Amino acid sequence: MVTRDGKNYLISNEHLITGQVINWSHSSDFVRLDIFFGTAYGNDPHKIRALLIEATQTVNRVLGTPRAPVCHVVGFGDSSVDYILRFWIMDPTEGLTNVRGAVFLAL
Numbered sequence: 449m450v451t452r453d454g455k456n457y458l459i460s461n462e463h464l465i466t467g468q469v470i471n472w473s474h475s476s477d478f479v480r481l482d483i484f485f486g487t488a489y490g491n492d493p494h495k496i497r498a499l500l501i502e503a504t505q506t507v508n509r510v511l512g513t514p515r516a517p518v519c520h521v522v523g524f525g526d527s528s529v530d531y532i533l534r535f536w537i538m539d540p541t542e543g544l545t546n547v548r549g550a551v552f553l554a555l
Contacts, residue, residue: 478515479540481548485555486528493521493529503554504535509547511536 459469487496497519504510504517515536523530533555537547 483533
């Protein structure tokens with residue numbers, strides 16, 4: 449098996465039969481990407497979520513409906529409210545890190 453970053457893995461027959469194998473590209477080209485981040489406690493989390501979703505939608509590889517970006521509060525850190533931003537793309541062969549970088553720049 450070859451990963452997206454060019455690493456080759458040998459998977460034994462025993463692993464194929466007794467373990468779980470995940471194929472991310474067999475039935476669909478859709479890939480969900482996640483970005484974790486935090487903001488200061490003084491910010492309104494509802495406004496943060498709306499602004500981040502709006503900014504993410506400006507990146508041309510990010511899909512809209514029905515797989516529009518979503519943003520959720522996932523925790524409270526020592527000095528930040530922690531979020532996860534989830535968005536979908538349909539062209540993983542064009543790269544994942546570059547679209548994550550484009551989303552970070554949009555944010």
